[in-house]
Structure formats: C-alpha cells, structure tokens
Amino acid sequence: MTSRDYYFDSYAHFGIHEEMLKDEVRTLTYRNAMYHNKHVFKDKIVLDVGSGTGILCMFAANAGAKHVYGIECSSISEYSEKIIKSNHLHNVITIFKGKVEEVELPVEKVDIIISEWMGYCLFYESMLNTVIFARDKWLKPGGLMFPDRATLYVVAIEDRQYKDFKIHWWENVYGFDMSCIRNVAIKEPLVDMVDSKQVVTNACLLKEVDIYNREARGPVLHLSLPSADPPQRLRPRPGHLFQHRVHQVSQEDRLLHSSRCCHHTLEADSVLPRGLFDCQEGRGDFWQYRCQAK
Amino acid sequence: MTSRDYYFDSYAHFGIHEEMLKDEVRTLTYRNAMYHNKHVFKDKIVLDVGSGTGILCMFAANAGAKHVYGIECSSISEYSEKIIKSNHLHNVITIFKGKVEEVELPVEKVDIIISEWMGYCLFYESMLNTVIFARDKWLKPGGLMFPDRATLYVVAIEDRQYKDFKIHWWENVYGFDMSCIRNVAIKEPLVDMVDSKQVVTNACLLKEVDIYNREARGPVLHLSLPSADPPQRLRPRPGHLFQHRVHQVSQEDRLLHSSRCCHHTLEADSVLPRGLFDCQEGRGDFWQYRCQAK
Numbered sequence: 001m002t003s004r005d006y007y008f009d010s011y012a013h014f015g016i017h018e019e020m021l022k023d024e025v026r027t028l029t030y031r032n033a034m035y036h037n038k039h040v041f042k043d044k045i046v047l048d049v050g051s052g053t054g055i056l057c058m059f060a061a062n063a064g065a066k067h068v069y070g071i072e073c074s075s076i077s078e079y080s081e082k083i084i085k086s087n088h089l090h091n092v093i094t095i096f097k098g099k100v101e102e103v104e105l106p107v108e109k110v111d112i113i114i115s116e117w118m119g120y121c122l123f124y125e126s127m128l129n130t131v132i133f134a135r136d137k138w139l140k141p142g143g144l145m146f147p148d149r150a151t152l153y154v155v156a157i158e159d160r161q162y163k164d165f166k167i168h169w170w171e172n173v174y175g176f177d178m179s180c181i182r183n184v185a186i187k188e189p190l191v192d193m194v195d196s197k198q199v200v201t202n203a204c205l206l207k208e209v210d211i212y213n214r215e216a217r218g219p220v221l222h223l224s225l226p227s228a229d230p231p232q233r234l235r236p237r238p239g240h241l242f243q244h245r246v247h248q249v250s251q252e253d254r255l256l257h258s259s260r261c262c263h264h265t266l267e268a269d270s271v272l273p274r275g276l277f278d279c280q281e282g283r284g285d286f287w288q289y290r291c292q293a294k
Numbered sequence: 295m296t297s298r299d300y301y302f303d304s305y306a307h308f309g310i311h312e313e314m315l316k317d318e319v320r321t322l323t324y325r326n327a328m329y330h331n332k333h334v335f336k337d338k339i340v341l342d343v344g345s346g347t348g349i350l351c352m353f354a355a356n357a358g359a360k361h362v363y364g365i366e367c368s369s370i371s372e373y374s375e376k377i378i379k380s381n382h383l384h385n386v387i388t389i390f391k392g393k394v395e396e397v398e399l400p401v402e403k404v405d406i407i408i409s410e411w412m413g414y415c416l417f418y419e420s421m422l423n424t425v426i427f428a429r430d431k432w433l434k435p436g437g438l439m440f441p442d443r444a445t446l447y448v449v450a451i452e453d454r455q456y457k458d459f460k461i462h463w464w465e466n467v468y469g470f471d472m473s474c475i476r477n478v479a480i481k482e483p484l485v486d487m488v489d490s491k492q493v494v495t496n497a498c499l500l501k502e503v504d505i506y507n508r509e510a511r512g513p514v515l516h517l518s519l520p521s522a523d524p525p526q527r528l529r530p531r532p533g534h535l536f537q538h539r540v541h542q543v544s545q546e547d548r549l550l551h552s553s554r555c556c557h558h559t560l561e562a563d564s565v566l567p568r569g570l571f572d573c574q575e576g577r578g579d580f581w582q583y584r585c586q587a588k
Contacts, residue, residue: 014475014478014479015482017475018460018463018475018479021467021468027468028468031468053467053472053475055467055468055470058470059468079472079474079475079478082474083470083471083472083474083475086470086471086472086473086474087470087471166312169312173315173347173349174315174321174322174325174349174353176349176352176377176381177377177380177381178347178373178377178380179380180373180376180377180380181308181311181312181347181373181377184308184373185308185312188309
C-alpha cells in the first residue's frame with residue numbers, strides 16, 4: 001500500500017492500531033472486563049464491531065466464548081486473520097471484512113457485542129451509530145453490550161509551556177513578527193496527552209450515553225462533532241469549542257456491580273477565541289474555556 | 295481551510311513551516327549566510343524560490359537587497375504577505391503566488407537566488423529541479439546561488455529502544471503474537487531526529503550536487519527517490535533503502551572561503567530487510583545497512 005491508499009483507508013495502517021493497543025488503560029480495561037467475567041462469556045456468541053487487529057476477539061475467545069465474529073472494513077482485517085491463526089484461535093474467531101451494515105453473519109443473533117468505538121473526544125470516529133446498528137440487528141433480547149455506558153467530561157488545563165512554544169512563539173520568529181499565524185495556530189485543534197497535574201478545574205459532565213438505550217443515537221448527533229473526515233483532525237467551529245478538553249470514558253460493570261471505573265484519558269481540544277484569555281490569578285496562566293454543547 | 299484542503303496543499307498549513315523555522319541549524323545558517331555577507335547582498339535583486347512564510351526574503355531584505363521577489367505556490371503565501379507588511383518590508387519584498395514555471399517576474403534577471411529546497415533525505419521535496427529551472431531562466435551570468443552545493447551522506451545508527459518499542463513489541467502484544475505486523479513495521483520508513491551519539495559508523499558520501507552545474511538535474515533524478523506525493527512519507531523500495539540514514543547538507547561559503555560547515559540533521563530512513571540483522575559485536579544492537587544508490 002502507498003501513503004495515498006492509507007489516506008482513503010486510514011485504519012489499514014498498523015500505526016493507528018499500535019497507538020490504540022499501546023493505550024494500556026483502554027486495552028487492559030477491555031481485557032479485564034472479559035477476563036474477570038469469564039462466567040459471562042463462557043460458551044457465548046460474541047460479535048466485535050470494528051475488530052481491527054483482532055485483539056478484543058482474542059480476549060473474548062480466551063474468556064471462553066463459543067465463537068467470536070469480528071467485522072472490520074479496513075484492510076487491517078487481513079493482518080488480523082493472520083494474527084488469529086498465529087495464536088491458534090482461528091477455530092473460535094471468524095473475521096468478516098466489510099461494512100457492518102452490509103455483512104451477513106452466519107448466526108441470527110449474538111449474546112454479547114463488544115466494540116472499541118471511542119475516538120478522540122469520545123464520539124469523533126462516528127462509529128457509535130454503527131455499534132447501535134449492530135445492536136439492533138444482532139443482539140439477543142437480554143444480550144450484553146461492552147461497554148454499556150459512556151460519559152464525556154470537559155475540564156480546563158493550564159499549559160504555559162505549550163502556549164509559549166506553539167502560540168506566543170509566532171510573535172517573534174528570528175526577530176520578525178508573525179502574529180498573523182499565531183491567530184491561526186490558536187484556533188487549531190490539538191489531540192494530545194496531558195498530565196493530570198495540569199487539570200485546574202473540576203470535571204464537567206457534558207454527555208452521557210446509555211448504549212442500551214434505543215435513543216442512544218439522538219443525543220450523540222446533537223453534539224455536532226465533525227463527521228468522519230479521513231485525516232485525524234477536528235476542525236474548529238466558533239461557539240462550540242473547548243480548550244484542552246479531556247474526555248473520560250467511565251466503564252461500570254453493571255453485571256457484577258464492581259463499580260470499577262476506568263479513566264480513558266484521550267484528549268481533544270480546540271480553542272474558542274472569544275473565551276480564551278490569560279488570567280493572572282491563582283496558578284499562573286489559566287486558559288478559560290466555554291463549552292456550548294448544543 | 296479543512297484538513298482535506300491541506301492534503302492537496304500541504305504547504306498551506308503553518309505547521310510544516312513552523313517545523314522548518316524551528317530547525318534552528320537550518321534557519322540560522324541561511325540567516326548567517328546573508329547577514330554575514332551583507333556586502334554581497336547590498337543593492338542586489340534577489341529571488342527566493344519557494345518563499346513559504348517569507349523568512350528568507352526578510353533576511354535578504356535586512357541584508358541590504360534592493361528588492362526581493364518571493365515565489366510560493368501554496369496558500370501560505372497569503373500569510374507571508376501579511377507578515378512582510380507587519381515587518382514593514384513590503385516596499386522591498388514582493389511575493390508572487392504561483393508555480394515557478396508559470397510566474398512572470400517584473401525583472402529580466404536577478405543577481406542572487408536563495409532557496410530552502412532541501413527536504414527529507416535532501417532531495418525528497420523534489421524541489422531542486424524547480425530551483426534549477428529558476429536559475430536557468432532568471433540568474434544573471436555570474437549570479438549567485440544560496441546554497442551552491444549540497445551533499446548527501448549515509449550513516450548507520452543504533453537504537454535498541456526504538457527497535458524494542460516499535461518492532462519487537464509486535465511479537466508479544468498482551469500475550470498475543472502479532473509478528474506479521476512486525477514484518478510490515480520494519481519496512482516502514484521513518485523521519486526522525488537522532489542523537490549524534492547514536493551514530494556508529496563513519497559518514498559515507500552518497501551524492502554531491504553542485505547547484506551551479508548545468509547538469510545538476512541528472513544525478514539527482516538517478517537517486518530515484520519518490521516524487522512529490524502529498525503525504526510526508528517515503529515509501530520503501532526493496533534494494534534501495536537505508537536504516538536510520540542521516541543526511542547532512544554541508545554548505546560552504548565559496549565567496550568568503552570561510553569553510554563554514556552546517557550539518558543539516560534531518561533524517562530519513564527505511565529498512566532494507568535483506569540487509570538488516572542483529573550483530574552482537576561491539577556496542578550492543580547494531581543495525582547494518584546497505585545502500586545502493588543507482
């Protein structure tokens with residue numbers, strides 16, 4: 001494949017899967033949810049929506065599933081089939097390459113649907129609707145969704161170093177004033193890791209989705225996040241942007257009432273120019289944000 | 295502009311210019327070449343091929359040029375005009391937006407051509423031919439090129455950490471064998487900074503280009519590097535790849551015979567699978583390379 005192919009099939013490149021797999025909080029939470037609930041998975045038919053490298057399928061298989069079906073529309077599916085075979089799980093796992101909306105499964109219904117559908121800013125990958133589609137089509141009455149609840153929070157952080165290096169830097173570039181680029185740079189969304197020590201406000205609940213809810217689709221679309229545009233970049237929209245937003249997916253094991261909680265610390269952020277100013281009080285530079293979820 | 299626009303006009307995004315400007319070795323070398331040779335620039339007509347943010351135009355203006363023309367085909371030209379105006383140099387600098395091959399300059403000939411045409415692996419941006427075109431069309435007999443000579447070296451480095459984290463990592467992903475992706479990952483080219491302490495061989499001269507040479511075009515094309523494909527990624531080609539190659543552009547000031555030498559440490563690298571093996575001698579992991587410039 002060439003870089004041009006990857007542009008139109010960005011999930012075909014292993015790099016994006018490497019990044020997801022190396023997010024240990026995320027991956028280990030899925031693994032724990034399955035390995036610590038083997039009685040739930042034992043002899044069940046499991047469907048993985050967007051199976052990628054096949055990691056969740058293999059977790060489900062090792063947790064005792066009778067059979068796992070994975071659906072993956074990008075070319076990474078070919079590698080996942082090799083991986084599954086290398087790990088001697090090809091009798092338990094079957095991967096279907098194609099769109100969830102078009103694939104025909106060899107079973108009428110499944111007991112459990114697993115999916116890692118969360119993207120930047122929780123909803124960015126626009127994949128939740130596909131998971132809901134799969135739920136409505138294949139999930140048995142009383143079947144289980146993993147995860148079953150997702151919440152999006154917004155917090156503010158301070159980051160003077162970033163601001164100096166990426167924003168104020170344009171004010172004096174080898175002695176020249178390039179402030180007009182500063183004004184563009186400050187509007188540029190950024191997806192980055194932040195240290196928890198940088199958080200300077202409480203977390204504000206922005207959106208909660210019950211994946212079992214038949215109306216789950218509605219409130220998500222009301223967030224008006226950009227739809228799936230191939231490059232992994234959010235576009236700023238005046239009046240609906242946040243500075244250094246951290247989203248957290250809380251996963252609660254309803255079955256076992258273990259109240260295990262995973263903080264999924266991917267961040268997506270944008271600057272709302274009108275709401276951005278320096279405040280000299282308190283802890284140095286403080287970037288205020290305004291959130292207007294519509 | 296949206297991310298889709300940037301795909302087709304990648305130089306329009308300020309980020310790539312920020313990266314270039316923040317390469318202080320590169321930018322300061324250009325500045326020094328002009329500021330330390332003001333007697334050469336005084337009252338001269340200067341052309342900047344691919345003027346970007348206008349930084350080299352402004353250096354030339356400050357070095358005493360009578361007038362500087364900048365040609366830039368991407369939309370960053372609009373910002374460069376604002377920048378030039380903000381710095382009160384709009385009477386000395388004129389930016390033309392368009393392709394070098396199509397732009398009409400208001401002068402017949404120029405005294406000096408400056409250009410920052412070097413890309414990853416020196417020739418990657420495929421811009422040298424455009425500079426040569428500009429030279430043949432506009433440079434006065436006896437006129438000057440900045441830079442006037444470019445050399446590409448190849449060296450080998452060792453980087454066990456990278457190898458463990460990006461290559462061997464696939465052999466055991468949460469207990470699963472994903473080696474088939476390792477085999478793809480190892481072929482992936484990488485552009486990265488390396489520490490000079492990682493270099494474990496002498497530098498091997500691969501290609502030298504005299505920019506005044508009328509045949510400069512020839513040997514460059516013989517390197518068979520990929521032509522300008524929008525994404526900033528080299529594609530691996532069996533038999534013509536290097537592991538952790540560092541290229542260095544040596545700039546020698548011919549005029550002043552100062553023998554100032556700038557090491558331009560952008561790196562481009564790819565793995566030649568046939569030539570890649572672990573050698574336990576000497577300093578730990580050692581990745582051998584084979585270079586076959588054709």
